[in-house]
Amino acid sequence: xxxxxxxxxxxxxxxxxxxxxxxxxxxxxxxxxxxxxxxxxxxxxxxxxxxxxxxxxxxxxxxxxxxxxxxxxx
Numbered sequence: 795x796x797x798x799x800x801x802x803x804x805x806x807x808x809x810x811x812x813x814x815x816x817x818x819x820x821x822x823x824x825x826x827x828x829x830x831x832x833x834x835x836x837x838x839x840x841x842x843x844x845x846x847x848x849x850x851x852x853x854x855x856x857x858x859x860x861x862x863x864x865x866x867x868x
Contacts, residue, residue, distance in 0.1 A: 813849060821843055824839035824840055824843060827839055
C-alpha cells in the first residue's frame with residue numbers, strides 16, 4: 795500500500811467523521827428548535843440535516859458508478 799493511498803483513506807475517514815458529527819449536531823439542533831417552538835430555525839436545521847445526509851449519499855452513488863466502470867474495463 796502506497797503513502798498516497800493511506801493518506802486518502804485517512805482523509806476519507808476524517809471527512810466521514812465530520813459529516814457524521816454534522817448530522818448529529820444538526821438533528822440535536824432541530825429537535826431543540828422544535829421543542830422551543832421556533833419554526834424558522836427548525837426549517838434551517840432540517841435543511842442542514844438534509845444536506846448532511848445528501849452529501850454521503852451522493853458520494854456513495856458516485857463511488858458505486860466508479861467501481862462498476864472500472865470493473866467493466868478490466
